[in-house]
Amino acid sequence: MKLHWRIDRKFNSKSSYKIFLITSALLLKLLLLILLYSYLAIHSKHHCDYLEDFPNLTSIFDVRRPKSQSIFFLVTPCKNVFTKRDACAVEAASRTNKNTEVFVLYTHPIRSGKKDLYLNAVLSYKNVNFIYLDVKKYIKGTPLEKLFHTRKLNRDFVKELLALLTLYRYGGIYLDLDVLILRDLKRIYGNFIGYDGETLNTSFMGFKNDTVAENYIFRIIDQINLRYNGENSVSPFITELIEELCDTKNLTIISKRQCVRYKVFPKEFFYPISSIDSKILYNKNPNENVFKIIKNSLTLNTFSKNHLNVEMPTVSSYPYVNIAKKYCPKVINTLNYI
Template sequence: MYINLVGSLRKYFIFLTLVAAFIYLCTHLVKNNPEIGLGLFKNESAFLINNIMDDEAKLLSSNSSQIFFLETHLEGRRNLTNARQACSVEAAAKTNPDHQIYLLLATNETQMTMERSVLYDALAAYPNINIRYVNLLEYSRGTPLEQFMIEDKLSKSKFRIEHTSDVMRILTLYKYGGLYLDLDVLSIFPVRIINKKNFVCLEGHNHFSNAIIKLDLNEGKKFSTAYVEKLRTNFNGDDWTVNGPSMISSVFRSFCNGTDLPKDKAGECEVLTAFPNQKCFVIMYKNFTKFYEPEFSSEMFERVKQVGGYFIHIWNKMLEFNNKHYKLDYDSKAAYVELAKVYCPRVMDTKVSF
């Protein structure tokens, strides 16, 4: 009887050990690979996502081969519900399989929960898409903007979401190098073929956009440092554009000793290239509705072909400003939907309205 009891206890101990090992393995896999977590726990409606700081060593050794998107609403729990934004992330991943794509979610919290959705599953199918959260104070440590974050200037801004994005994008390129894209920018041309380590995009005569910025960690450091320092000393929470397009234009003029750059011609300054607006936007905001209206589809495709652009800016913010509401479904003949079927097919297959 004693021998039987010992044998039973041994089997029970072995069983508990195996269960503990399985739980540890699953936890480790989910922590480091959220997309694997989805495969293991199909019924989970929400899960924790990783901190970008966990990827810092990889980012610093990547030779600036990463593309960043930002979402700066600052809530502690997120759900990917915007198909247009998900489309931009997928397009970057599909067009640039040799780059790591990061969707960074800003927060003041020390952890973040992501809700499952069909859009998340669509993005998780790509091995080069990474969704990470960013704690702003932790992110700024050891940079010129550390005290700026300690003073919590962003929360006092009248345009908190927009200004958080303005600050985070240049801080990210300062820290890691790479390409920053707004969430309403479609990548239609591989970055490796563009073959420029550092570039910005003209929006008007001597006026730049900060929707698309590429800076190498080393060669672009002088420009990113100048921009970060200007933010530190000249941040203005009362004006929507002053920390973004206005500031990057000012930094460029100072960096390039007042070089005159028309909006439709490329320019060079030290290691920095300024692309003309059509290479980055295809159409400007005055005509932005044409991407959403089927009757202009042929005109838009001809325009895309004619200018040979690297990106397409679909001007989501201008829709808000002009109170335009285009709800597009899979069968729409609008140019944007037709482009999305090519550049973000997995998002389109979800049939979530745009």
């Protein structure tokens, strides 16, 4: 009775009381939706949705087996758009490695259409292949299957695991979509990774298609299965393997020598510009030193995902734009901004 008395005191009319009930119900419904969304985000197996029906791309299991010196990019569901800068990275890989097959592996439908001229520009290269990767089928019977079914994996970690599995299956080179290839990579095919000045960076790495490489990858995945604890990169696990192979924890020393058929390249080969310094690529003032810095590098990590808020006119003198004009001219010619 006390509760009713208090409500009656607060709402001196039936209409006010009705509004209160409706508002309370709506707020409760909103709260439940927020909680449900949060639960799904946290407890979704890979924090992303892998779609089984995929009508618009050929499955990797239905095409000729990729050669052991192929180049692979991965686009996971968490990244649901193939962007202009992604297209630039794919074109750069294709142009600088004309005799190498370039595969863009999608785990979900491409959200892109005829209006995206930059996509058509990339597809004009005969060595570029957009392929569907059915994750459930891809991991079945592999060392990753148990991990995917029993752990809650960070979304970035999922992508790197799929990259490792791809190199385990076929051999070749994997790179992130913000990495531009500047040279032909024939001379570096093998078991390698790059030192970025701080860590062994998994945004660009390679493995042969042989028993030695398979053993290395199996050992890495085995340790991940045993000790995964929410990491967002496989780098620490690769680092442990290489430190064991080289019998030292000094990455600077490791990057200057080859240890047991695994090469760690020094910073200047793959990461001439660091993540912190990458802002110079997105500064509208031209910087002639940039081309000097990357002159002898094989790749350039543009750290594009850190600069998504910067939209650069393609007729401007931004260092990124000048580099893109050289390495992805077809894509640039379809754009007003990148």
